[in-house]
Amino acid sequence: MDSYQYCVDKTKQSGSSFTSSFRFLTPDRRQAMTVLYAFCREVDDVVDECSDADVARTTLSWWRNEVAAVFGGQPTHPVCQALIPVVKRFNLPLEHLLEIIDGMEMDLDQPRYADFKSLQLYCYRVASVVGLLSAEIFGYTDRETLKYAHDLGIAFQLTNIIRDVGEDARRNRIYLPMDEMQQFGVTAADILNSRETENFQKLMAFQIDRAQRFYDQALAHLPAVDRKAQRAGLIMAAIYRAVLREVERSGCHVLKERVSLGTGYKLWLAIKAWATN
Numbered sequence: 001m002d003s004y005q006y007c008v009d010k011t012k013q014s015g016s017s018f019t020s021s022f023r024f025l026t027p028d029r030r031q032a033m034t035v036l037y038a039f040c041r042e043v044d045d046v047v048d049e050c051s052d053a054d055v056a057r058t059t060l061s062w063w064r065n066e067v068a069a070v071f072g073g074q075p076t077h078p079v080c081q082a083l084i085p086v087v088k089r090f091n092l093p094l095e096h097l098l099e100i101i102d103g104m105e106m107d108l109d110q111p112r113y114a115d116f117k118s119l120q121l122y123c124y125r126v127a128s129v130v131g132l133l134s135a136e137i138f139g140y141t142d143r144e145t146l147k148y149a150h151d152l153g154i155a156f157q158l159t160n161i162i163r164d165v166g167e168d169a170r171r172n173r174i175y176l177p178m179d180e181m182q183q184f185g186v187t188a189a190d191i192l193n194s195r196e197t198e199n200f201q202k203l204m205a206f207q208i209d210r211a212q213r214f215y216d217q218a219l220a221h222l223p224a225v226d227r228k229a230q231r232a233g234l235i236m237a238a239i240y241r242a243v244l245r246e247v248e249r250s251g252c253h254v255l256k257e258r259v260s261l262g263t264g265y266k267l268w269l270a271i272k273a274w275a276t277n
Contacts, residue, residue: 003078004031007038010079021235024274025138032086032137033232039079040100040130047107048171060105067097090137099129107173112188116177116210120154127160128153131233138230142223145230151218152233158211159240162204162247166194166255176207194255204252208244215241231277238273239266 011022011034022030022037043063050056069075070083071094086092103125113119131153135145161168161175168175169191181187184203191200215237222230239261246259261269 003082004035006078007035007082010038010041013041021232021239021270024235024270025232028089029137029139029232032090033134035079035082035086036092036130036133036137039083039097042077042079043101043104044126047104053108056108057105060101063101064098067094067101070094070097086137092133092136096129096133099125103129111173113175113177115179119175119177122175123154123157124150127157131156134233135230138232140226140229142226144221144223145226148218148221148230149233151214151221152237155211155214155218156236156240158207158214159244162207162211163243163254163259165191165204167258169194169255176203180206191255196253196255200255201252204254205248208248208252211244212241227277231274234277235270235273238269242266242269 022033025033043060046056046059046063050059063077066075066077066080067083070080070087075081075084083097103122106122106125110118110122113122128150131149132146135149140146165174165176172192174181174188174191176186176191178188181191181203184206185199186197186203189195190197219237222234227234242261242265243259246261247254250257250259
């Protein structure tokens with residue numbers, strides 16, 4: 001198996017909504033996004049699948065060395081081997097790839113977030129940085145597009161956090177800011193024990209409203225001159241906002257259920273977003 005095929009297989013295994021837009025890209029950009037996404041999945045899996053934090057931390061350190069080798073060495077992992085032409089073709093910076101690893105490592109050290117400011121750093125590292133790298137791959141002419149990519153990444157990660165509250169709680173992780181939980185009268189025990197109180201519903205409505213504001217803010221930043229180039233990101237936005245609407249429509253039962261969209265519906269959203277942008 002060659003290195004790119006490894007990335008294709010890794011991406012297919014994820015079943016993520018994030019990949020629905022890839023089919024609309026030109027072949028070189030589709031390959032680049034597939035490799036970037038496979039890299040993100042690999043380093044994320046280190047944290048999610050390793051029960052020993054010290055082993056996970058050592059493995060992430062190994063990944064940092066592998067990424068450094070992409071920019072001047074001989075990486076051994078197929079994902080990093082596949083990254084070499086992508087980095088060269090789209091001028092992706094080493095610092096951004098390392099920041100993604102830093103974000104994953106935060107999951108080992110920080111299962112709670114005191115306030116939104118501290119959570120936003122996490123969202124930046126694991127999502128906004130991916131958005132900035134994606135913007136480089138999609139192409140842009142106006143640097144205002146990077147503000148769009150940054151805010152869209154935050155919106156995506158907030159959507160993931162809202163959708164996955166219950167799933168994360170089962171890993172003893174709570175990404176909802178603790179001061180906001182206190183403001184709405186929701187305790188960590190409520191979330192860890194799947195108690196969907198009226199206060200919890202109000203807390204989730206507050207989280208959904210903020211995520212929607214980040215989507216609106218991101219779209220407001222996108223210059224018309226780059227809208228066509230960034231259509232893949234707009235497709236992702238349409239799909240992720242649909243997830244957010246579905247969470248809201250279903251009554252925010254995210255502690256016991258995980259909302260997902262059907263493949264056909266995601267494809268319809270993607271085609272609609274592509275046609276209207």
